[in-house]
Amino acid sequence: LSLFWSEGAIFAMATLRRLIIPFRSSLLRTSYSHYGCKEGGGYRRCSSIASSEPKVLKFEDQEKLLANAKDSLSEEEISKIREEYNAAKEKFLMIPDALKQMPKMNPKGIYVNKNVRLDSIQVYGFDYDYTLAHYSSNLQCLIYDLAKQHLVNEFKYPDTCLEFKYDPSFPIRGLYYDKSKGCLMKLDFFGSIELDGCYYGRRKLSREEIDEMYGTRHIGRDQARELVCLMDFFCFSEACLIADIVQHFVDAKLEFDARYVYEDVNRAIQYVHNSGLVHRGILADPPRYLVKNDQLLRFLRMLKDKGKKLFLLTNSPFYFVDGGMRFMLQDSLGQQDSWKELFDVVIAKANKPEFYKSDHPFRFGSLPLSSLPSFHCI
Template structure:
């Protein structure tokens, strides 16, 4: 019978009335000149203890609960004891550790055999140990060189494969640029109500709109905020920004973050100057943005932010060049106020309605979709932050090809709400006000119901649900802004659909053979680098190992840069980082959008009662094709179910 109990100095073992203190046993082995007799005695004494510790390691129910309180400490002691016995016996007698393992638990006859081996001359035995040690080091060195040579040969083979694009890459499935992709399963047969935002959802704009916003905002900066008149020379550069960036309003850095809020290499700018990795780590204490800095970051998640990003960067860059002392937070606040003024003053809306053909993209597909939903008996509502006269002018322009419907576009909607002040609409308790479209004034009567052909301002989600009695899961809301449009509805239980205009171009680029070729090269280099770091390295590294590491890193960097330049030369893809990981923008799409697509009219390709499913092999976003290094082999391509939704 073996029992363990806890004492003041540690764990003891009781067997046949004898006590063995583990710490004292260790000291005796360390101080012994030969160590062998103590080893033989300790071997027999520790065999039952080793068995007990094995049971203890498996956490069986045979031990009492108080033993588990010292789990880590007791397990560590057993490992130290085992290592000490093996190392002490090997160094003293030149016997491999396997002899110790095989000798554990044998009878006294085997003990006598070991004792006879102990009586051999020590000098010759010690000399043999030294020779064996030198031979072992020499063999290990040759083994390390062989491993490095094999990896180098594998790298050279991969480089030869890069000269010709494998047919398997060309045979990979192409994703549909106009497809509808599901983050969460969605049954359209359960949707009774469809809601729509206006800007960049029902209405799409030409690139000229960003230039217009930029020019109007910079004029306001100079006239109202007294910025230098040299700022009027700025020009909007559509090639610089992308959606989904973050601006540090305290430090002035423009950042592209990945899924885990790490700064992408080459994805940080101060003004128009690219910031090196060393400066990023010095400012933020590493490449990952900590919780301490997150409150200072402003997410730029909609298309209207592109002109804002460009103007902030141009102002900072100009101030640095002209040596004007400035605070980054002041620049952000001034530019933000100027952008808001352009929108809220009505100046932008008037300019758009003066030349609708220049700024608005007419789409008959949107008109057909609204009519098909209405004909199928669905309820429709419009919820936008824009004022009604601006929305009315844009909808008339889109419906003008059908003269009978241009004046009656409101017949398609059961409820029209303008100046909703999203995202506050979803959390506030602001009441609805009836808007008189003829007199352009708000009525003073209380709104208890929504009347047909009427327009309402302000309001809140709570009152909206009370009046309509529409349940959350039966409402599907479309919007382009992940925060203002979709975060509130998602938390309120509505189903959400994101309209992401960049998606079509991104998918077309990812479908190109050249992009998939560079993506496969990157993954192969990443895999070879993993093998390299798993090699047993010489210390210091020899020239062959250094050369191989440099070649692998250069090849990986070339593939990463080639992929980046196929999207945006400054920030790369909106959805992906240079390393192929999902960006922070992708994280928000996955978090707040049940489904997403490039434009609203893509829903025309689906039956009204379609079921949208998440693909079985999706990682984060279903429109990404994962190119594996195995695609460079000659094996036939693996079939992949398309990510686009189907009925």
């Protein structure tokens, strides 16, 4: 938009600025006397002894000055400004058609911020979830249902919570939950609440309600401490469940602590993952949850044929990864081939991000521990 407007609108504003500034200067000079001005000299000296306070122009005087500024424009200048404005307006109206003519992007394409020479990279690493393995929307329903059951069975939430259903149209990536006020929101690049993206439960808040609750749309540093980010794909079910719990308490007119709602839901989500309930549910019906990609095996073999080293690093347990890879590649791999032959190293239950920061050595099997008789200094 700024590109289309730069030709006409900026020219018009610059022209008006050149006209207004001299008049503004003349207004300021009216508050001073010209006593002591040297006639015919190369300079002008003004004194402020005539008046120590600036004069305030009346509204009628300001209107006259603006009228004089308009009258000082020649017909040629006015015509040029009008032509520039009309040209910018026409280009602005052409934007929808221009967008339709743009080539459509590949939704499965990979986009990077910097150019990378892939032939100079010798080692390629892969995660499992949402990298090698892609899931259908049924996965979010599974996580949602298991988590709400845990809330009712273990945290003693009302049995009516079991009636909740996951709504795939509600959550998006990059949401924030306010633990102090119970609002689920989307923030823009500048850290301000988007007007169509602030919900209390499942009800969207109006601008007046946002201003009443936060005072301003911008989230300050103190308020940001109360926000938790729901960033990745696994957070869809968590965001939806939080909103449904809040809405349930609001409809039932029950007092609740928004902070505890988040902590309980988050603990329930973590439990269904760490306990293996989600993994076992996926492996019990792989076609329902896993999406096959016919290009996966071809891509991995291409890297191997180029002499690249491949490794798989995932937080998921090995039995889960093994079952998923077998399902996704069983139609392409031969009977005697194994998906593990595609990778030089496979690391499961890596405990990322601690894997990158901790200094624990790799361990295999059981380590016999016994007391040492003495220490030797080297």
